[in-house]
Amino acid sequence: MREFLGRRVICAPMAAVTSADFRYMVRKFTDTLVFSEMCSAHALVHNPNLLTARIYAWDHPIALQIYGANPGKMVEAAKIAEKLGADVLDINMGCARRIITKQGAGAAFLKKPEFARNLIRELIKNVSIPVSLKTRIGWDKFQPGFFEQISDCDLAFLTIHGRTARAGFSGDVDTGAIASVKKILSVPVVGNGNLFTPGKAVEMLEKTGCDAVMVARGMMGRPRFAEACINAVNGEPVREVSEEEIISDLLEHARKFCEINATTSLKKFRQHIYWYFKTFRKTPEFYDRIQKVNDYNHLEAFVEWFSGSVPSARENGSHQA
Numbered sequence: 170m171r172e173f174l175g176r177r178v179i180c181a182p183m184a185a186v187t188s189a190d191f192r193y194m195v196r197k198f199t200d201t202l203v204f205s206e207m208c209s210a211h212a213l214v215h216n217p218n219l220l221t222a223r224i225y226a227w228d229h230p231i232a233l234q235i236y237g238a239n240p241g242k243m244v245e246a247a248k249i250a251e252k253l254g255a256d257v258l259d260i261n262m263g264c265a266r267r268i269i270t271k272q273g274a275g276a277a278f279l280k281k282p283e284f285a286r287n288l289i290r291e292l293i294k295n296v297s298i299p300v301s302l303k304t305r306i307g308w309d310k311f312q313p314g315f316f317e318q319i320s321d322c323d324l325a326f327l328t329i330h331g332r333t334a335r336a337g338f339s340g341d342v343d344t345g346a347i348a349s350v351k352k353i354l355s356v357p358v359v360g361n362g363n364l365f366t367p368g369k370a371v372e373m374l375e376k377t378g379c380d381a382v383m384v385a386r387g388m389m390g391r392p393r394f395a396e397a398c399i400n401a402v403n404g405e406p407v408r409e410v411s412e413e414e415i416i417s418d419l420l421e422h423a424r425k426f427c428e429i430n431a432t433t434s435l436k437k438f439r440q441h442i443y444w445y446f447k448t449f450r451k452t453p454e455f456y457d458r459i460q461k462v463n464d465y466n467h468l469e470a471f472v473e474w475f476s477g478s479v480p481s482a483r484e485n486g487s488h489q490a
């Protein structure tokens with residue numbers, strides 16, 4: 170299933186971030202594989218119209234990610250994901266949030282490799298779309314045994330975040346462990362973790378020998394980031410995104426957010442506004458004003474004020490965190 174990894178850079182699932190409005194923006198700039206937010210198998214089975222699982226005509230190719238610990242519910246959810254039009258079904262065995270692991274889902278599967286293997290095989294048996302897996306290097310240390318155990322599963326590919334579940338997001342990404350997993354598995358391996366610049370994406374490919382990389386937080390407020398990484402991987406020049414482009418992406422994203430969510434309120438969108446401005450110089454007045462942005466008109470007024478009041482506002486490159 171290498172065609173899904175043909176660009177060698179894919180876009181991560183991020184709960185409460187990679188919703189349809191965000192994916193719409195990413196999709197404008199790249200034709201690579203993009204992930205949904207993770208969807209609870211239980212919730213999907215009880216409500217197949219779940220907003221997090223909604224797939225749009227422009228969304229392809231898309232991997233829909235499900236999580237859960239109950240094999241019956243996971244199989245049912247996988248079938249629903251297929252019917253909804255997912256191009257790939259991704260199984261979450263990497264989420265380290267306690268609310269997920271205490272149910273035995275997400276990264277908790279790292280503690281029960283045989284159960285993980287059986288579930289993967291069951292899911293593959295029950296859908297005709299490719300099935301992939303996203304996990305971490307281990308629960309509290311690198312666990313080559315987990316990957317050996319699942320090595321005979323016919324996964325489309327496996328994405329590995331180069332940290333343990335215990336580490337969360339702290340510490341370095343263990344590229345050595347990713348390289349070892351690549352050697353253990355015969356299916357394509359996707360390396361993930363701390364890829365905040367296009368150069369880092371290239372470095373991850375070189376250091377680990379993996380087939381592709383997955384970008385996550387680097388995309389926040391940067392819908393063109395995956396495209397920049399793809400260019401770097403192809404040895405093509407990476408163009409800086411201009412201030413005007415960042416602001417016009419922000420405004421378009423906000424309009425799409427309102428349209429998809431049938432709302433005029435931007436309160437739940439505010440995190441994205443901060444991310445779009447992450448490389449801009451910010452004053453106390455910036456924070457004061459941004460907190461008052463509640464709808465699209467406020468956002469336009471805010472952007473107008475910002476552009477007029479801070480002539481050269483950039484403090485970092487557009488492709489830096």
Ligand SMILES: Cc1cc2nc3c(=O)[nH]c(=O)nc-3n(C[C@H](O)[C@H](O)[C@H](O)COP(=O)(O)O)c2cc1C
Binds near residue numbers: 186361385386
């Ligand atoms: C806000 C947020 C939400 C996330 N949600 C998911 C998720 O739904 N499913 C998943 O497999 N990983 C999720 N992740 C993990 C990312 O996909 C990725 O593995 C991790 O952020 C490491 O990559 P990065 O260092 O490039 O951000 C999430 C990460 C963040 C920051």
